[in-house]
Amino acid sequence: MVEQALFQDQLVADPMTSTPFRIGRVVKESYDTFTLELVPQGRYQTFPFAPGQFNMLYVFGVGEIPISISGDPQHPSLLVHTTRAVGTVTKAMRALKVGDAIGVRGPFGSAWPVKEARGYDVVFVAGGIGLAPLRPALYQVLAQRDRYGKIVLLYGTRSPEDILFRSELEKWRSRFDLEIYVTVDYANSKWHGNVGVVTRLIPKAPFDPLNTIAMVCGPEVMMRFTALELQKRGVPSDHIYISMERNMKCATGFCGHCQFGPTFICKNGPVYPYNQLQSWLALWEV
Amino acid sequence: MKAFDEILKETKFFHGLAPEYIQLLAGCASNVRFDPGEYVFREGESANAFYLIRHGQVALELHDPRRGQLIIDTLNEDEVLGWSWLFPPYKWVYSARAVILTRAIAMDGKCLRDKCDSDPVLGYDLMKRFAVVMIDRLQATRLQVLNVYG
Ligand SMILES: Cc1cc2nc3c(=O)[nH]c(=O)nc-3n(C[C@H](O)[C@H](O)[C@H](O)COP(=O)(O)OP(=O)(O)OC[C@H]3O[C@@H](n4cnc5c(N)ncnc54)[C@H](O)[C@@H]3O)c2cc1C
Ligand code: FES
Numbered sequence: 001m002v003e004q005a006l007f008q009d010q011l012v013a014d015p016m017t018s019t020p021f022r023i024g025r026v027v028k029e030s031y032d033t034f035t036l037e038l039v040p041q042g043r044y045q046t047f048p049f050a051p052g053q054f055n056m057l058y059v060f061g062v063g064e065i066p067i068s069i070s071g072d073p074q075h076p077s078l079l080v081h082t083t084r085a086v087g088t089v090t091k092a093m094r095a096l097k098v099g100d101a102i103g104v105r106g107p108f109g110s111a112w113p114v115k116e117a118r119g120y121d122v123v124f125v126a127g128g129i130g131l132a133p134l135r136p137a138l139y140q141v142l143a144q145r146d147r148y149g150k151i152v153l154l155y156g157t158r159s160p161e162d163i164l165f166r167s168e169l170e171k172w173r174s175r176f177d178l179e180i181y182v183t184v185d186y187a188n189s190k191w192h193g194n195v196g197v198v199t200r201l202i203p204k205a206p207f208d209p210l211n212t213i214a215m216v217c218g219p220e221v222m223m224r225f226t227a228l229e230l231q232k233r234g235v236p237s238d239h240i241y242i243s244m245e246r247n248m249k250c251a252t253g254f255c256g257h258c259q260f261g262p263t264f265i266c267k268n269g270p271v272y273p274y275n276q277l278q279s280w281l282a283l284w285e286v
Numbered sequence: 287m288k289a290f291d292e293i294l295k296e297t298k299f300f301h302g303l304a305p306e307y308i309q310l311l312a313g314c315a316s317n318v319r320f321d322p323g324e325y326v327f328r329e330g331e332s333a334n335a336f337y338l339i340r341h342g343q344v345a346l347e348l349h350d351p352r353r354g355q356l357i358i359d360t361l362n363e364d365e366v367l368g369w370s371w372l373f374p375p376y377k378w379v380y381s382a383r384a385v386i387l388t389r390a391i392a393m394d395g396k397c398l399r400d401k402c403d404s405d406p407v408l409g410y411d412l413m414k415r416f417a418v419v420m421i422d423r424l425q426a427t428r429l430q431v432l433n434v435y436g
Contacts, residue, residue, distance in 0.1 A: 084436075128435030158435050185430050187357045192385055195345065195360045197429040204362070222434040225425075 015252045018058045018103030021079065023096055029082060029164045033129060034094055035070065038079040038102065046076040050111035051136030052243060052271040056251050057081060058103030062092040066248045066266070068133035069107060073140055079104065082132035082164065108251045110271045112137040113241055117213035120239075121149040123205065125226050127156050127198055127218025131164050133243055133270075134217045145177055152179045152205050156198025156222070159184050160191050179206055198222065202229040209234035216274075217243045224281055227274045240274035290315040293391060297338050298364050299415060307408050314397035320344075320384035326367065328381045333370035335392045339363055342388025347381045358430075359423070360385065366419050371395030 021038040058064040071080025085094040183194035223242045246265045249257040253267035261280035290312035294300045346359040402409030
């Protein structure tokens with residue numbers, strides 16, 4: 001929390017003003033998902049952030065949306081976001097090219113408990129685009145590998161074509177100190193991996209449930225069922241962290257747009273211990 | 287080599303089953319192995335067994351005339367494959383193909399049905415075990431059709 005406040009003091013001098021960044025590189029991750037590498041400039045020579053935090057990205061003349069930072073916190077000279085094109089703003093963002101400008105406000109929000117997880121086994125469970133907000137935490141844990149027990153990544157996505165960060169996953173797979181299991185909802189017979197939802201990977205994943213911190217990111221239904229399955233394995237609910245998504249406007253706790261039960265996701269979240277939201281997640285239309 | 291009753295006792299599926307029943311069911315067990323790409327069974331064939339996977343991976347497939355052979359699920363070590371042997375018309379609804387070299391215990395369906403019919407306590411116990419497997423798969427299938435990744 002202290003660390004987070006420091007980031008906010010340093011960077012969000014005026015959290016309501018968007019600063020233009022140049023697009024340095026565009027990576028097509030899949031048919032609907034892309035990564036933008038933004039080059040800090042002006043007063044932003046670097047862009048420090050905590051894993052799990054997000055920025056408000058403004059596509060000029062179209063609109064502003066919250067997108068998590070997906071880059072490496074150890075390399076703050078590059079600001080990286082991975083986005084799935086689903087609607088007006090994200091589709092306009094997909095059309096941007098190298099050299100174009102995009103507005104950035106942030107970083108905002110709470111962080112994955114990377115420090116708190118020291119000494120524990122760490123299980124990352126990602127669903128679809130949810131791998132992007134988890135990637136900075138993975139980078140940070142891997143950068144201090146000896147401080148953690150087992151590290152496991154369980155990743156579920158729709159089909160083999162939807163797998164994000166493919167070459168990086170392959171590189172990580174060749175490490176002996178990280179277990180990666182990928183599963184897809186459907187595939188043709190060329191696919192040699194798992195088929196089935198990501199929750200099916202939990203019962204046999206190699207971690208010690210009582211000594212585990214789990215970080216879960218994906219659509220809400222997936223996170224709910226993942227948390228249930230982790231609890232079935234014996235992971236305490238306050239050791240399970242999830243990242244929530246709600247529509248946002250100000251991202252600074254003023255407008256109330258992102259209210260979820262008693263909390264504002266832009267300010268108190270998006271990362272929460274599961275036990276804090278458990279009862280609200282089960283309610284309809286919250 | 288371990289006796290079948292020893293092996294069955296150690297599986298998750300038969301965990302906690304009374305030793306006398308384990309011994310009885312061991313009489314229905316045999317070792318099987320499938321090379322990569324080999325079919326364990328095919329859609330429409332008679333369902334005469336279920337399989338406890340010891341090593342390897344099996345893909346459950348469905349043929350779609352437009353998209354070809356689709357994998358709808360994969361099963362790994364210590365998982366149970368097949369319940370069509372339990373219910374008439376005892377036909378496989380999907381095909382099952384070994385993805386990698388797979389070793390399993392095949393449990394003879396006719397042999398099991400006879401034992402369950404003559405001892406309803408065993409039959410009820412086995413049904414409860416299959417119900418758990420089926421509920422887990424149903425839950426997972428629901429999430430799959432919901433397209434939970436958005
Ligand atoms: C804290 C936070 C972090 C986020 N991080 C990321 C990220 O790293 N990458 C990323 O791609 N997205 C992320 N999102 C989601 C992203 O903000 C939304 O996808 C975006 O706001 C949609 O805007 P749009 O104008 O393109 O879509 P709209 O025009 O608003 O919506 C168009 C259609 O898309 C659907 N839709 C809207 N949002 C989503 C969604 N999240 N998933 C699926 N369908 C949706 C709507 O229901 C609608 O049918 C995050 C959201 C929050 C709150
Ligand atoms: S977006 Fe305005 S209060 Fe959270």
